[in-house]
Amino acid sequence: MSVSTRPAVPADGTGPAEPASAAPAGRRRWLVLLVVALAQLTVVLDATIVNIALPAAQADLAMTDAQRGAVVTVYALAFGALLLLGGRIADFWGRKRSFVVGMAGFALASALGGVATSGEMLLAARGLQGAFAALLAPAALAVLSVTFPSGRDRVRAFAVYGTIGGGGAAVGLVLGGVLTEFLSWHWCLLVNVPIAVVAIAAALPLLKESRADGDTRYDVPGAVLVTAGLASLVYGFSQAEGGWGRWDTVTFLALGVVLLAAFVAVESRTGHALLPMRVLADRTRGGAYLVAVVVGAALIGALLYLTFHFQIVWGMTPLQAGLASLPMTAAIMVTAPLVAKLLGTVGPRVLMTVGPLVAATGLLLMGTITVDGTYAAQVLPGQLLLGVGLALVFVPLQNVALLGIEARDAGVASAAVTATQQIGGSIGTAVFTAVYAAVLTGASGPQGPDPAALVEGYAWVFRAAAIGLVAAAPVAWFMIRVDRRRFTAVEPAPHLG
Known part of the structure; x- marks a missing residue:
């Protein structure tokens, strides 16, 4: 049975929140966090795990280079273009229902891709994955937002969510390497199925339905315009x-x-x-979205070209490259709980200003790579600083971007957060590829690019990403304005009717 969603005022005075009946108490809410984390991990893993599988899939299915590239592009197109619509569907149709349907659809699409016998079949599966991910991702974040409406528990929950978002991509590299090397590329897609089964089995009894009340008519012209606009941007990049x-x-x-x-x-x-302007009009929230774009772009550039350096220049296997990427994830996981504690002490403004600068320092250190350098000297220190910097950004980012959102807008506001990161990733891929190509052309000799030229290209990608992160620091400093006490209020135990 669905619950009423007439807004209640939370204890910290941040504005309307979902009714108490949508926010389970005690251990139950932490089990909800576990379910949402599984969904987030599935979506985040999918990007890098499939990238690792692509060379083997291309050879097995006799795909052209254009089809191989389309495997990545078609997912990004469907996911990025449909996110805001998916968020509004979650608000109006029900966040639990959207979560379960999105998770099930994503699993079925993954199964279709895992048994693909042609390039066309794999492309169709990837498009379906993107479409269902556009429903699943905002529904999952909206469920988290209404389950933890305010206070210190909210900070801890979003710290976990942010950690998965920041480190899941690197985990995908490792898992993709293991599955490709010891099983087959098919399992890089099929692995989503058992994860989804567990998540759905847990979600059905744990999650409580919540949806927007009042006017729930869909904004058809807005949906068409934003879907076409986001698709055009992602495809253009x-x-x-x-x-x-x-x-x-x-x-x-x-x-x-x-x-x-x-x-x-x-x-x-x-x-x-579809996307009320009140969601975007808030200066602090707008600053969080801008920071999300830049950080999303830098993270994509760092992981993609660092993996190239590991495999192409240093000759690592996909599994070795994935393992070599793990220190960044470890740094995020260790730092995130500390950042969650600091959020109520120093506030998000300081953390989101310092974080990009720390991450940029790590990228600049990685920009010193050479052909005959060592991992411990040239990569590891930069990875650790990058991970610390990303944790300083990701933990407050999710909190700030959804703070004070009206209950009826939880889904679409969550979609806007994911959309900015998705657009950032598309921008980063395009910009850093252009930087890499320009440097490679200038550094290559008459016989074509040698390892030194490749490394020069990778190094300049890291430097360009660092410049972008430095630019995010003043955005955070001048736009993020939130009283730190809003992250320390203790929530009253919800009354479950």
């Missing part, structure tokens, strides 16, 4: 890897900007907006 002057790059990026501008105009006038 994906094509920019081949050159920023290409007609399709310029056309789709320009079209995306025009469509999103039209979306904003429509949303500011309609009474049942």
